[in-house]
Amino acid sequence: MLGYLVNPPIEDAARFVSRYKGSGVVLIYGQVEATYSGRAAAQIRLMPRLVVTKPDGVLMIHEGRREKPIIWNPPGSQLFVSVDDGELILRSIRRSPREYVTVNIPEVYLVASMELGLSEDFKVIGSERDIVDAIVANPGLIEDGFRVISREYETMVGSIDLLGEDKAGNLVVIEVKRSGASPEAVHQLKRYVDYITSKNPGRVVRGILVAAWISASAYRYLKDYGLEFRRYTHANLTGFSLRSNG
Amino acid sequence: MLGYLVNPPIEDAARFVSRYKGSGVVLIYGQVEATYSGRAAAQIRLMPRLVVTKPDGVLMIHEGRREKPIIWNPPGSQLFVSVDDGELILRSIRRSPREYVTVNIPEVYLVASMELGLSEDFKVIGSERDIVDAIVANPGLIEDGFRVISREYETMVGSIDLLGEDKAGNLVVIEVKRSGASPEAVHQLKRYVDYITSKNPGRVVRGILVAAWISASAYRYLKDYGLEFRRYTHANLTGFSLRSNG
DNA sequence: TGGTGAATGTCGCGG
């Protein structure tokens, strides 16, 4: 389950990585320099770093800070291992879009392989989908007499979370954000409202933004556009409640 | 520089993590279960996984696939180590927003600490900023006679990447996207054009979207609003070229 | 410290 070499000769490290890269997660701690080129380009100079490869093709180079790798290739990439001029060379190729990561490791302090599990049934609780689910199950959360017409209503300008009708028969466009509503979210809602308005001449179209909170500038945009805001709180993991304009 | 314990007793592993968590990157390979709660919530059952902590507060739990950790806390979080009922316990607390990650590790196969470097001068080549730079340096890339008036022109509705004037003296609003242009990007440009038009009555205001490519629906949307598209290709790392309507 | 928008975003879903 665990295999490792400490301060191995480069040749041994290369053999080790070659043997385990397809079946397990491989860690390489050593002096690392690397280049990335593809949609963008980057380069890092020789320094101690941690290289991680996973059997799904992931390649990550981590430094002493940050959560994200400084250089990486995503799942689906292909990894090639070689030794050149006494250095361990990793080449990772992503097919589409075409992207290349080349890693040079002149010195290896530790190389290890391990088998890691997979959470097949993993689910985050409290995503936007959960909120939309709750509204669909109980449209009255939005307001009395609200009725859902369509969910994920596809338009030329994007997909509308919820399209419905109010008690008075006006069309209602609802955009849901699981956390905060930024100006961008308000613009998004405005875009949908404009589109629905243009496709339904003569009808009143309301726009309601549902979110945990809204920034001051976003609120100004919202008011300028004549849109509405409903705050929600996920009181507990299963349900949630809506309040009118905060 | 490298310290490690193989199949250590839990007490030893806990001491090891406590000693090195503040100064280096610590890896723990073992049986791991964990919970996350905060803006959302999640839980993973006992399984072999890789836990990584960094001195900046990062905590990551990695599995056999994916580039992103399945559970994590970002830089700035605080980490507490303890032993309870024979299990190694890690508690990570993020201040704002308040988020908790609790990791239970009943069995440790490997714990290692290492010092990793930091690329202080790190720079990705080919960002949106680089593209705007190139246009400013050579406005003719947009079209013959184009002149830049302002960069990052601040408006009520957002910041305009480039504001300029064409040969005929019309105002030109330019929005740059380093990769693809979605309906959102088109709407962003339209917002700016509308705003500039309202502030300059009687003047013609053109809008040009500069991007590597544009989706079909975004392109239709763009045409509906009478906006223009310029495709760019970063022919090499230093320069790039523009083509008219794709 | 919080708001704002870019990102090699990544990831998952649907056509």
Place this chain on the structure above:
DNA sequence: CCGCGACGTTCACCA
């Protein structure tokens, strides 16, 4: 395989 939008987005910049 692409398009599209959410994400516990992360990240850097700036007020």
